[in-house]
Amino acid sequence: MLQQRSNILCHRIMSITIVFGAMVMLLLFSACSGRGKEMGAAITERDSLPVMDTEGVRTLISDSGITRYRINTEEWLVFDRKSPSYWAFEKGIYLEKFDSVFNVEASIKSDTAYYYDKERLWKLIGNVDIENLKGEKFNTELLYWDQNKHRVYSDQRVRIEQPDQVIYARGFESDEQLNKYRFFKTEGVFYVEDGEAPGDSLRTDSVKTDTIKPE
Numbered sequence: 001m002l003q004q005r006s007n008i009l010c011h012r013i014m015s016i017t018i019v020f021g022a023m024v025m026l027l028l029f030s031a032c033s034g035r036g037k038e039m040g041a042a043i044t045e046r047d048s049l050p051v052m053d054t055e056g057v058r059t060l061i062s063d064s065g066i067t068r069y070r071i072n073t074e075e076w077l078v079f080d081r082k083s084p085s086y087w088a089f090e091k092g093i094y095l096e097k098f099d100s101v102f103n104v105e106a107s108i109k110s111d112t113a114y115y116y117d118k119e120r121l122w123k124l125i126g127n128v129d130i131e132n133l134k135g136e137k138f139n140t141e142l143l144y145w146d147q148n149k150h151r152v153y154s155d156q157r158v159r160i161e162q163p164d165q166v167i168y169a170r171g172f173e174s175d176e177q178l179n180k181y182r183f184f185k186t187e188g189v190f191y192v193e194d195g196e197a198p199g200d201s202l203r204t205d206s207v208k209t210d211t212i213k214p215e
Contacts, residue, residue: 052078070096089113097176105177106132120147132178137161150176166190
């Protein structure tokens with residue numbers, strides 16, 4: 001009888017031990033799983049952080065070993081692990097493009113800019129002002145510059161100030177030097193009288209919807 005009770009007690013102790021061990025294993029597994037999630041979150045956070053954060057930048061940039069650009073910006077961020085990777089200039093940018101003998105072909109400034117380095121594509125946003133070698137001035141809220149295709153373009157409203165007229169259009173495209181360009185959905189052409197500044201009273205000659213190409 002005593003032997004039977006002893007066997008029952010031993011069986012209960014073993015059952016309790018097995019259950020306790022299982023609970024400990026589950027707790028340890030849960031703790032390990034939690035730590036794994038924290039490590040995963042840390043890696044994700046690193047992907048969202050810039051690899052470079054530089055302030056007060058004044059620098060020259062080369063293309064194929066030749067100095068082609070000058071950049072002035074208050075902040076330059078490089079996100080190398082984003083898809084796609086890009087540079088961010090969220091405090092504004094001023095950029096000059098040089099020809100082979102360091103003449104300034106065009107100057108560009110905007111409130112915000114992003115450069116997608118793998119695609120070699122610029123996206124400029126907000127108060128985008130451009131001036132070409134002929135002194136013509138372009139203003140729009142959104143501009144793309146594709147360096148691979150040597151093309152500048154926008155599908156937003158654009159204002160082009162020339163010596164004798166101001167043109168408003170919805171969208172345009174151009175070469176990198178802004179010498180050969182065309183407009184889409186022209187909204188108005190305003191001629192400047194002799195002695196008047198472009199900001200003075202202008203008279204409209206016509207409102208057109210076809211494409212205008214400069215001579």
